[in-house]
Amino acid sequence: MSILAVGSIAFDTIKSPFGEVNNLLGGSLTYFSIAASFFTDVNLVAVVGEDFGEEHLQVFRGRRIDLQGLERASGKTFRWGGEYSYNLNNRETLFTDLNVFEGFRPKLPEAYRQANIVFLGNMHPLLQQSVLEQVSHKRLVGMDSMNLWIESTPRELRGVLGQVDVVKIDDSEARELAGVYNLRSPRMLIATRGSHGSMLFNGSDLFSAPAYPLEDEVDPTGAGDSFAGGLFGYLAECQEIDAAALRRAMIFGSVMGSFCVEDFGTRRLERLTFDEILDRYRALKQLTHFDDM
């Protein structure tokens, strides 16, 4: 079983009340891939620039991540800068330099065209569409999106949404999405609410997944992408993707998101073990248990 994941790799500059880091490896696909690779094989499709060195590739190597689909283009890697306020709930984007990501046209290696799970990272709906057209067999398609696409390319977004099984989006943007689109069309919607947990709308079956309460949140960057990585990574290995499996997958998503925010960038994920993941899954079970009545 494997997952095909397409999205962005970037160098991030992050300021938070707990410190500042410059040009740290980031991008939604980086978080997604590392998180998913704890559960399944990840076939990654992305573009980086000439400034992307062996030290950055090391973060992916030694994991269940295939780099055949990593394209190197002439120019610089995507760069993003953001700053968090004291309570970490508000993020201000300081700069976005798309660089080589601006010309990104995902090309799937032949071996990637049969995918168990396809995950379309947050990017222009036409890029997401082009990925779907290159995959001949897919069991489940998930996608991420954001208000930028809801507002600027609603028509293209609608086209992709009609071919997707699971949409993962920030809760604050879910209402906006409902405005341009009948949310009943993708089979499932996952609304993430940061430290308030997340919600799965699976037809008439609703599931509320708790967030793991952390004493020290350092950097929320990538938490939602790590959530998606844990969720879809776990699903890729499930014999049957039924309501119960989706609920377990939401919890693994919550677990991966919670680890991500414990340190800057991917640092916590890099030193994470599967035993720690299972322990936190069990802690979430204990955190939310109450008697039947």
Place this chain on the structure above:
Amino acid sequence: MSILAVGSIAFDTIKSPFGEVNNLLGGSLTYFSIAASFFTDVNLVAVVGEDFGEEHLQVFRGRRIDLQGLERASGKTFRWGGEYSYNLNNRETLFTDLNVFEGFRPKLPEAYRQANIVFLGNMHPLLQQSVLEQVSHKRLVGMDSMNLWIESTPRELRGVLGQVDVVKIDDSEARELAGVYNLRSPRMLIATRGSHGSMLFNGSDLFSAPAYPLEDEVDPTGAGDSFAGGLFGYLAECQEIDAAALRRAMIFGSVMGSFCVEDFGTRRLERLTFDEILDRYRALKQLTHFDDM
């Protein structure tokens, strides 16, 4: 088993995107008492003015609420006005006319001095203190508070907190409370987060209670008080108040809070049945269930 509850009864003027009501029966003790009376006998201590008529008493009558401790003073009943923004998360106070509540000095009828559970509504810590001094036997003491008292009377608040088992407070004010007081001293802290659920800190045992997802929230006024009513009302009838009972109580709190917001003021609570309460408890169980791993 019974509960002694002291707090405010008021007439509320509420503006929300879903309508406007004037001089509707409200006040924290009103919500608390009606919610708690679904579970246990409530002995109510409060003050109202000459404008408080039989039609207002009717809301309490026919329930498990004893009105011996309801004092009628000369003057007007406490009046409060508030306005909610579109997403109902922001509330602006339009006016606060304390009226007879300003001179309120709680006097417990003799029959109230032996209480199973004591609940000190959100009011000046010296009033809360005077209630505690009048109770000769108490099994569990709960209290509510707010930033006004944290900021203006930290010393008096500290005195009360030292005699209390459970503090219920809005999550946004929990940090502020920690600033003036070592939160380890009351045995338990409950932080409510509105539509994001609530959290119980019971020593090293943490419990995250979900909020019931509502399609139509109309008026959040009294949701936290209804939560407290369900929680302490249920505890009053428990043979043993252990960690499992506290978790069940948190869920009943969440259930009562969720019904409260479905209509203006106490309207939804007034037409509520115990079967509906049990159904929603079970719905919350279903909403949060996931497999062991």
